[in-house]
Amino acid sequence: AEPRLVAVRATRISPRLSLLVLRDITERERVEQMRRDFVANTSHELKTPVGAVSLLAEAIESAADDPPQVRIFAGRLTAEAARLSQLTSRIMHLSRLQSADELTEARVVSIDEVVAAAIDAHAIAAASAGVELVRGGERGLHVRGDSQVLSEALGNLVANAIAYSPSGSRVGVGVKLADGVVEVAVADRGIGIAEGDQDRVFERFYRADDARSRRTGGTGLGLSIVKHAVQRHGGEVRLWSRPGRGSTFTVRLPLTDPPDDIPRKKPRKK
Numbered sequence: 001a002e003p004r005l006v007a008v009r010a011t012r013i014s015p016r017l018s019l020l021v022l023r024d025i026t027e028r029e030r031v032e033q034m035r036r037d038f039v040a041n042t043s044h045e046l047k048t049p050v051g052a053v054s055l056l057a058e059a060i061e062s063a064a065d066d067p068p069q070v071r072i073f074a075g076r077l078t079a080e081a082a083r084l085s086q087l088t089s090r091i092m093h094l095s096r097l098q099s100a101d102e103l104t105e106a107r108v109v110s111i112d113e114v115v116a117a118a119i120d121a122h123a124i125a126a127a128s129a130g131v132e133l134v135r136g137g138e139r140g141l142h143v144r145g146d147s148q149v150l151s152e153a154l155g156n157l158v159a160n161a162i163a164y165s166p167s168g169s170r171v172g173v174g175v176k177l178a179d180g181v182v183e184v185a186v187a188d189r190g191i192g193i194a195e196g197d198q199d200r201v202f203e204r205f206y207r208a209d210d211a212r213s214r215r216t217g218g219t220g221l222g223l224s225i226v227k228h229a230v231q232r233h234g235g236e237v238r239l240w241s242r243p244g245r246g247s248t249f250t251v252r253l254p255l256t257d258p259p260d261d262i263p264r265k266k267p268r269k270k
């Protein structure tokens with residue numbers, strides 16, 4: 001964007017000379033606008049589950065002399081509360097990722113471990129959806145960053161691949177090195193994403209198929225978290241998809257040398 005300059009201080013140095021201190025407010029305004037939008041659509045998204053929780057609490061109160069009814073309402077209350085708690089922790093996670101001081105503690109991270117953690121975290125979901133998770137590609141690659149943040153981001157992609165795929169299909173997680181960039185691709189043969197939605201799915205709270213996403217427990221924050229987590233690592237996310245054919249999300253991160261205590265594949269000759 002064009003810089004927009006405002007004067008923050010003017011000092012008269014001599015009758016004919018003044019010193020003007022200027023500041024570019026474009027970036028600050030953009031950040032401020034983002035924050036306002038975030039608060040606005042977060043509040044909007046929280047309204048529905050909060051409303052459901054209070055309605056169910058009222059229902060339980062008025063059904064006090066009907067224990068079977070109370071049990072049903074209480075079960076739904078528990079489910080809504082769990083959803084609310086997932087939503088708030090995702091909102092906090094995203095807000096931390098968007099703030100500047102996230103990755104101060106970057107370490108050398110093993111991609112093998114990140115991929116394994118992402119797959120393990122969703123193995124049960126995959127099994128109950130009848131989806132087979134397959135890990136392929138290169139081993140022994142490293143990047144610099146926060147392994148927790150990375151495995152959660154990759155886990156979001158795996159969770160989506162499972163959620164938007166039919167039973168009996170396969171989800172592949174493949175690792176590849178291309179020109180100093182580690183590429184981790186999560187590929188499914190699921191419902192796919194229409195071309196017009198492909199950029200928008202990375203926006204927070206955006207759902208291409210609202211009803212289905214809510215049914216699968218979606219918050220519309222998963223891909224937004226992925227995008228910010230990967231950008232924090234100096235990387236990017238790419239998406240290929242065709243409706244009815246499937247989707248492939250590729251996380252690209254700069255390669256790093258392995259830590260000193262792990263031997264390289266081909267040790268250098270002395």
Ligand code: ADP
Pocket residue numbers: 156160161164188190191192193201202205206207208209210213214217218219220221222223224247
């Ligand atoms: P959600 O929690 O709703 O899954 P995400 O931010 O993770 O939110 O994804 C945003 C939307 O992108 C989803 O609601 C869904 O419509 C679409 N989407 C994400 N991943 C996939 C996928 N692997 N296949 C098809 N659609 C997907």
